[in-house]
Amino acid sequence: MVDQPDNTHPWQGVVDNPWRRLRQFTAARIGLGRSGVSLPTHEMLAFQLAHAQARDAVHTPLDFAALSQQLERLSEQHAVLNREPPLLLHSEAVNRMTYLQRPDLGRRLDDASRVLLQQEQHSPKQPFDLALVIADGLSATAIAHNACGFIAALATELQQDSQDWRLAPVTLIEQGRVAIGDDVGELLNARLVLMLIGERPGLSSPDSLGLYLTYAPQRGLNDARRNCISNVRPEGLPWQQAAQRAMYLLRQARQLKISGVDLKDRSPSLDADSNATISAHHNNDASPTDAQHNFLL
Numbered sequence: 001m002v003d004q005p006d007n008t009h010p011w012q013g014v015v016d017n018p019w020r021r022l023r024q025f026t027a028a029r030i031g032l033g034r035s036g037v038s039l040p041t042h043e044m045l046a047f048q049l050a051h052a053q054a055r056d057a058v059h060t061p062l063d064f065a066a067l068s069q070q071l072e073r074l075s076e077q078h079a080v081l082n083r084e085p086p087l088l089l090h091s092e093a094v095n096r097m098t099y100l101q102r103p104d105l106g107r108r109l110d111d112a113s114r115v116l117l118q119q120e121q122h123s124p125k126q127p128f129d130l131a132l133v134i135a136d137g138l139s140a141t142a143i144a145h146n147a148c149g150f151i152a153a154l155a156t157e158l159q160q161d162s163q164d165w166r167l168a169p170v171t172l173i174e175q176g177r178v179a180i181g182d183d184v185g186e187l188l189n190a191r192l193v194l195m196l197i198g199e200r201p202g203l204s205s206p207d208s209l210g211l212y213l214t215y216a217p218q219r220g221l222n223d224a225r226r227n228c229i230s231n232v233r234p235e236g237l238p239w240q241q242a243a244q245r246a247m248y249l250l251r252q253a254r255q256l257k258i259s260g261v262d263l264k265d266r267s268p269s270l271d272a273d274s275n276a277t278i279s280a281h282h283n284n285d286a287s288p289t290d291a292q293h294n295f296l297l
Contacts (some may be wrong), residue, residue, distance in 0.1 A: 004236045005097060006069035006245060008156060012081070012293075013035050013036075014033045014034070014035050015033055015034050015041045015150060016031075016032045016259065017030075017031040017032060017034070017176055018031065019031030019295045020032075020033065021128060022067070023184050027204035027205070027235070028204065029043075029047070029203070029204070030246060032079075037130045037156045037177050038074070039062065041293050043044075043171075050203040050206075054201040054202070054206050055140075055202070056141070056205040056206070057139040057140065057142070057198070057201040057207065058100075058138055058139065058201060059096065059136070059139040060141065061136075061140060061141050061167075062136040062140035062143055062174070062189075062198075063140075063143065063144065063170050064088055064210045065132070066173065066211050067086075067143065067144070067148070067172060068085065068086045068172065069085050070086060070148045071118070071132060071148065071151070072086070074151060074152055074155070075170075076138065077155075077225040078152065078155035078156070078159065078176035079159065079167055080155050080159045080167060080169055081151075081155055081170075082167045082168060082170065083201065084169040085169075086116070086134075086169065086170040086171065086172050087116065087169050087170070087171045087172065087176070088094060088108060088171075088174070089110075089111070089116065089124070089171055089172065089176075089184070090110050090112070090113055090115070090173065090174045090175065091105060091106045091107070091108060091110060091135075091173060091174065091175045091176045091177070091180055092105040092106075092108045092110050092114075092197065093108070093175040094161065094225070094233070095133075095263045096175065096186045098175075099175040103177060104179035105175075106175055106176055106180065106227060107177045107178070107179035107183075108219075109173075109180060109183050109184065109187075110184060114183075114187060117171075117184065117187035118187060120171065122168075122187075122188060123135055123187060123188060124189060124246045125189075126166075127189045127191050127222040128166050128167060128168035128188060128189060128190040128191070129164075129165045129166045129167065129184045129190070129191055129192065129254070130158075130165055130166075130167050130168070130179075130190060130191070130192045130193070130194060130250065131167070131168040131171070131179070131184060131188045131190035131192070131193045131194070132151065132168070132171070132194055132196065133170075133171050133172070133173065133174075133176075133180075133181040133185070133193055133194070133196065134147055134170065134172050134173065134176065134195075134196045134197075135173040135174075135176030135177065135178075135181070135195065135196070135197045135198075136173070136174060136176065136197075136198055136200055136220070137176065137177065137178075137181060137197035137198035137210070137245050138199060138200045138201065139197065139198030139199055139201045139206060139208065139214055140198055141201070141202070141207045141209060142197075142199060142201075142205050142206075142207045142208055142209045142210075143197075143198050143209065144207075145207045145209075145233065146207065146233050146239065147196050147209065148245060149239045150196065150209060150232055150242055151170075151196075152212075152239075153239040153240045154194075154243040154246060154247065156243070157243050157244060157246075157247040159246065161251070163251070163254070168188045168264045171184050171188070171287075176197070177197070177253075178195055178197055178210075178212050178223075178226070179193030179221070179223075180195075181193045181197075181212060181217065182195075182214050182217035182218055182219060182220075182221050182222060182225075183203040183217075185214065185217030185218075186217050186219055188217040190217065191215065191216065191254065192213065192214070192217070192250060192253055192259075193213070193214050193217040193245065193290070194211060194212070194250070195210075195211065195212040195213075195214075196208070196209060196210075197210050197212065199230065199231070205231065206234065207232070207233050207235055208230065208231045208232065208236060209232040209233060209242075210228065210229070210230050210231075210232070211212055211228065211229040211230075211232060211246055212226045212227070212228055212243065213227040213228075213229075213246065213250065213253060213259055214226050214227075214248050214259050214260070215253040215254075215257060215259035215260075216259075217258070217265075223287045224260050224261045225259055225260040226260050227249050227253075227259055227260060227263055228247060229242055229245055229249075229266070230244055244267065245265065245267050248265070248266075248267035248268075249263065249265060249267075274290035
C-alpha cells in the first residue's frame, strides 16, 4: 500500500501513521508520521523538549529547605506524622557528578549523618513502626511535584487504619539512592522503612516518584528485600491509589514480618485499576523494569 499524505493533518506534507490513533491511550512516542524520510519537525521539537526536561530533572538541585517547610505544615495537619522537623542528611556522594559516577557512594550515609541518627533522641529503645525517607535520586522534579501529595494521602490512610502507627522523624537525603533508606531505617530503629525517591526520568515522564518498602531495614540488604511501587504522579499512578497500595503492603509487611519477593501485592485495587497498574510498570517509552530501576537507582 502506498502511503498517502493525510489531508486532514494540520501539518502539510506529513504522512500520517495509523498507529497514531493509539496515542490517546499512551504518552509513548508511537505513530509519529514522517515527512519524506524524516520525522516531522513538530515531533523532532517535541523530542528535544522532552530530552531537555529529562536532563533538567537529573541535574536540577532539590530545594530541601522548601520541602522541609512543606513537610512541617503537613505534620500540623496530620496527627499521625512525626512533629519533629525533618532531618537533612547526605550520602557519601559529595556532589552530583560523584553521585552519577559512583552509585555505591549514593547508597551509604556519610559519617556526619550517621552520627546525627545515632543520637539517642533519634534511636529510641521502642522501635518506630515506620520511617519515611525522601531522597532526590535521579529526579528532583519528581520529589518537588509528588512527595508531599503522596505523604498527605498516605497519612490519611495511616490515620484510618485499625492499628496505631508510630512514625519516625522524616529524613531528607541529598544525593541518595534506594539502598540508603535501609541504612536510615536501621539507625532510626524502625520496623519498616518507606523510601520516596525520584526515578530515572523517561522522555515522557520526567517527574515519576518511586516508592521502596523494606521490613526490618539494615545496611547491606539486596534489592530482593524491597517492594517497589513505580511511576507515582498524577499522569501515572495517582497519589491516592499509590497510598492505598503502599498501605496494603505496609499492613502485610508488619503482620507477616516480610517484604520484597516474599511479599506479593494482592491489594484489592490491583484488578480495579489495571490501567494504572500497567502504566505504573510501563511508564514511558523508555521504561525500565523494576529490576532495572533497582540497578539504576
